[in-house]
Amino acid sequence: MSNQSVNWAAIDANPKFQVLHRKKTTFLWGLMIFSTVYYFLLPIGAAYFQDLFKIKVWGAVNVGLLFALSEFVVAWGIAFIYSRKANTEFDAMAQEIINDVNNGSIK
Amino acid sequence: MNRNHINFFLAAIAILGSGAAYAAGGAVADEFKWMTFAVFGVIIAITMAITFWAARSTHTTSEFYAAGRSVSGIQNGWAIAGDYLSAASFLGIAGLISLYGYDGFMYSVGWLVAYITVLLMIAEPCRNIGKYTMGDILAFRNDPKKTKTVAAMSTITVSTFYLTAQMVGGGVLIKTLIGIDYEISIIGVGILMLAYVVFGGMKATTWVQITKAVLLVTASLLLVFMVWSPYGFSLPAYLQAVIGDADVQKQVAKLLGDQALSMTPEELGQRFLEPGLFLKNPIDQISLGMALVLGTAGMPHILMRFFTVPTAQAARTSVIWAMGIIGGFYVLTLFLGTGAAMLVGSAKIAGVDAGGNMAAPLLAQYLGGGENSILGNFFLAFVAAVAFATIVAVVAGLVLASASAMAHDIYVGVIRGDHATPREQVVAARVSSIIVGVIAIIVGIMAKGQNVAHLVALAFAVAASSNLPAVFLTLYWKKCNTTGIIAGMVIGSLTAIGLVMVSPNMTYPKAVMASAKKVLEGEPAQPAKDAVPAVKASSFACELFALDGCVKSEPAKVASPEKPAKLGAAEKLATLNGKLQAEEAALALLAADPVGLKAAQDAVAGIKKDIAATEKAKTKAEEDMKKVEGQTTSIMGLEKPFFLLKNPGLISIPLGFLMVILGSLFTRDKRSEEMWDELYVRQNTGINAEAASVH
Numbered sequence: 001m002s003n004q005s006v007n008w009a010a011i012d013a014n015p016k017f018q019v020l021h022r023k024k025t026t027f028l029w030g031l032m033i034f035s036t037v038y039y040f041l042l043p044i045g046a047a048y049f050q051d052l053f054k055i056k057v058w059g060a061v062n063v064g065l066l067f068a069l070s071e072f073v074v075a076w077g078i079a080f081i082y083s084r085k086a087n088t089e090f091d092a093m094a095q096e097i098i099n100d101v102n103n104g105s106i107k
Numbered sequence: 108m109n110r111n112h113i114n115f116f117l118a119a120i121a122i123l124g125s126g127a128a129y130a131a132g133g134a135v136a137d138e139f140k141w142m143t144f145a146v147f148g149v150i151i152a153i154t155m156a157i158t159f160w161a162a163r164s165t166h167t168t169s170e171f172y173a174a175g176r177s178v179s180g181i182q183n184g185w186a187i188a189g190d191y192l193s194a195a196s197f198l199g200i201a202g203l204i205s206l207y208g209y210d211g212f213m214y215s216v217g218w219l220v221a222y223i224t225v226l227l228m229i230a231e232p233c234r235n236i237g238k239y240t241m242g243d244i245l246a247f248r249n250d251p252k253k254t255k256t257v258a259a260m261s262t263i264t265v266s267t268f269y270l271t272a273q274m275v276g277g278g279v280l281i282k283t284l285i286g287i288d289y290e291i292s293i294i295g296v297g298i299l300m301l302a303y304v305v306f307g308g309m310k311a312t313t314w315v316q317i318t319k320a321v322l323l324v325t326a327s328l329l330l331v332f333m334v335w336s337p338y339g340f341s342l343p344a345y346l347q348a349v350i351g352d353a354d355v356q357k358q359v360a361k362l363l364g365d366q367a368l369s370m371t372p373e374e375l376g377q378r379f380l381e382p383g384l385f386l387k388n389p390i391d392q393i394s395l396g397m398a399l400v401l402g403t404a405g406m407p408h409i410l411m412r413f414f415t416v417p418t419a420q421a422a423r424t425s426v427i428w429a430m431g432i433i434g435g436f437y438v439l440t441l442f443l444g445t446g447a448a449m450l451v452g453s454a455k456i457a458g459v460d461a462g463g464n465m466a467a468p469l470l471a472q473y474l475g476g477g478e479n480s481i482l483g484n485f486f487l488a489f490v491a492a493v494a495f496a497t498i499v500a501v502v503a504g505l506v507l508a509s510a511s512a513m514a515h516d517i518y519v520g521v522i523r524g525d526h527a528t529p530r531e532q533v534v535a536a537r538v539s540s541i542i543v544g545v546i547a548i549i550v551g552i553m554a555k556g557q558n559v560a561h562l563v564a565l566a567f568a569v570a571a572s573s574n575l576p577a578v579f580l581t582l583y584w585k586k587c588n589t590t591g592i593i594a595g596m597v598i599g600s601l602t603a604i605g606l607v608m609v610s611p612n613m614t615y616p617k618a619v620m621a622s623a624k625k626v627l628e629g630e631p632a633q634p635a636k637d638a639v640p641a642v643k644a645s646s647f648a649c650e651l652f653a654l655d656g657c658v659k660s661e662p663a664k665v666a667s668p669e670k671p672a673k674l675g676a677a678e679k680l681a682t683l684n685g686k687l688q689a690e691e692a693a694l695a696l697l698a699a700d701p702v703g704l705k706a707a708q709d710a711v712a713g714i715k716k717d718i719a720a721t722e723k724a725k726t727k728a729e730e731d732m733k734k735v736e737g738q739t740t741s742i743m744g745l746e747k748p749f750f751l752l753k754n755p756g757l758i759s760i761p762l763g764f765l766m767v768i769l770g771s772l773f774t775r776d777k778r779s780e781e782m783w784d785e786l787y788v789r790q791n792t793g794i795n796a797e798a799a800s801v802h
Contacts, residue, residue, distance in 0.1 A: 006785075006794060006795065008784040008785040008788050008789075009784045011784075011788045011792075011794075012784040012787060012788055017788065017791070017792075020791060021787075021791065024791065028227050028228065031223075031227055032223070032224070032227050032228065035220065035223045036400070039216070039217070039220045039396065039400065040393060040396060042213060042216060043213070043386075043389055043392040043393055043396060044389065044393070046209075046210075046213060046382035046383070046386070046389070046392075047382070047383075047389030047392070048389065050381070050382060050383065053381060053382055054381050056377075058342070058343050059342075059343025059344070059346065059347055060343060060346040060347050060349075060350050060377060060380060061342060061343055061346060061380075062377075062380055062381065064209060064213075064380070064381060064382055065209065065212075065346075065380055068209075068212055068213050068216055069438075071216045071219075071220065072216070072219065072434045072437070072438060075219050075220055075222070075223060075430060075434060076430065076431065076434060078223055078226075078227075079222075079223070079226060079426070079427045079430050079431075080427075082226060082227060083423060083424075083427050086423060087420075087423075091420065094791060094792045094793065097792055098792055098793075098794055101794065
């Protein structure tokens with residue numbers, strides 16, 4: 001398959017590709033915005049909500065420490081959610097489009 | 108090939124030999140130095156064997172820059188973690204936690220969150236449309252020659268900042284640990300790293316990173332196991348022990364100053380786990396957070412890693428593994444840092460290196476049995492060797508990124524207009540690596556004793572303000588074009604650099620002079636002071652810049668009691684020496700009284716320690732005075748900082764984005780528009796992506 005033989009505009013206009021594009025955009029931006037907001041809550045909380053961060057909940061372990069640890073869990077959670085969605089849904093949708101291009105359904 | 112291999116084995120032996128000959132002083136006692144060199148030797152031999160093996164399959168450009176795109180997702184994940192866990196984050200964060208507790212741990216969070224941007228927005232599209240460099244991504248739908256030139260310049264700038272910080276940090280680290288001369292360490296790091304890159308290309312660099320990352324994680328796991336197991340792996344029980352430790356409480360009291368006077372020991376200990384001991388300016392932190400979260404995705408040596416895997420799916424896998432390893436490692440540093448604070452003591456850590464970089468190595472020494480034990484010194488040697496391997500490997504990755512920008516973007520892309528023969532391309536890549544490597548060694552030696560702490564933050568800020576806006580918008584915004592990219596990259600990076608040049612990161616002779624004078628000449632007595640409430644800056648601009656008519660923000664101060672005058676260093680030494688003589692005279696009389704003898708001996712040892720510390724402070728103050736002698740302003744001609752934050756990201760990142768947008772909106776570029784469909788389809792589907800080379 002050489003570069004010239006692919007009609008990029010046709011793929012772009014194809015409904016299947018449009019669905020993939022829409023789903024991916026919403027999903028990625030949702031995760032991105034959530035993770036950014038959650039991350040910046042940490043320095044903001046540490047600076048402006050110190051009384052909250054100082055509350056002890058589990059022996060010497062306080063809210064601030066748990067919140068910082070939760071940042072790791074959230075980051076890993078996002079990685080997990082994204083990879084599951086991409087591995088099961090996005091990859092399959094992209095493969096379908098590639099198959100359509102290869103067997104000539106999209107010209 | 109063979110002659111070349113023999114050459115670099117000889118070079119490696121020469122480095123070891125010369126290192127051994129010049130080593131004097133350092134944290135490792137002379138009688139245990141042989142062990143340190145043996146461990147270093149083994150690790151260097153392993154990396155050389157890797158390079159030897161990698162060199163046999165490094166012939167084409169794709170093999171040199173991208174390891175033939177045959178690195179698996181998991182392998183690449185380990186290599187990314189290796190690239191990222193540089194000496195700054197491995198030794199630096201453990202050190203920050205050991206000195207400042209909670210704030211050090213909070214600082215580590217941003218370094219992991221950064222990978223969410225890489226995972227969601229950058230890794231897979233770059234794999235699908237890129238070839239070897241960031242320039243390839245930008246050139247896809249924009250004017251290739253112009254964008255490749257700007258991309259290469261930005262790549263080289265970011266890499267040079269990061270590389271210089273690594274080189275200087277590495278030289279100082281090796282000097283502190285085993286006493287090898289600074290210049291020799293730099294040349295040693297340089298030659299080793301060049302051997303990996305020139306002979307083994309990306310394949311050797313990748314496997315050296317993987318080896319190093321595995322060693323680093325193993326060593327950390329072992330140390331954490333030893334620190335945590337006495338507490339039955341209970342988090343509250345362990346932290347209770349940390350905050351109950353007298354050393355930790357003393358450190359907090361020292362950091363808090365007058366505030367500590369009204370606090371109980373329990374409160375002081377608990378304060379170690381609360382924010383605000385180190386990071387005092389929230390706006391600065393948000394600015395740093397922005398640079399980390401967006402800068403990592405624009406780091407050329409990280410971007411380059413995604414070209415080494417066969418598919419976009421493997422790129423995804425590699426980021427997920429990298430996030431697991433990097434995040435897990437930072438959780439471990441919480442234990443390494445607090446463990447070092449409790450077992451080694453913050454004062455001792457800061458005494459060896461003011462930035463706390465020695466926390467992890469000293470903890471290793473303690474856990475092995477202490478300064479005079481064989482096992483303790485073996486542990487120290489091992490951690491030191493891993494740190495050394497870290498620096499060499501990270502520098503190798505950076506040199507490869509700069510060399511690819513020079514050879515692939517500038518020489519092949521711009522000068523030869525993409526018409527270079529495959530052989531010519533490989534030669535260009537190797538020659539560029541040597542040029543960049545030699546420059547790195549020279550810059551490293553020239554920067555000896557310079558203030559380079561800000562260079563890592565600056566590298567991230569430039570990557571976030573220049574590389575990321577360009578890469579991100581060309582991937583996701585249809586209207587983005589050549590003019591926008593050039594405007595954004597040039598203005599974004601210049602703003603970041605310019606702001607740092609006038610920021611508190613630079614050396615301001617008057618401030619240096621004042622603090623050195625305090626040490627040398629002492630301080631006058633101070634009357635009691637009343638508490639002062641916090642002052643708010645008169646406007647947001649006043650939080651960022653030292654403008655005329657601005658009221659600067661100041662934190663609240665507690666009431667301080669009257670303070671006696673402090674002696675200058677010379678007088679203090681005289682007093683201490685007098686005390687020492689008196690104690691030693693008393694010692695002679697106490698020979699018959701074992702209990703009194705022990706107490707007197709302890710007192711002598713304590714005074715000797717004080718004398719050593721005072722002498723060290725005096726020498727440092729004198730050196731500082733000498734350095735700034737006759738100067739009154741920073742290299743930018745300022746007496747005090749104009750930009751008040753240490754991190755420029757808050758201003759330069761939005762500006763970088765804005766400039767790409769404005770530049771694109773005000774001009775039209777037919778190619779950028781025509782290529783959009785192809786770029787967008789390819790980045791989402793992987794059609795026509797560069798395939799893995801078959802062996």
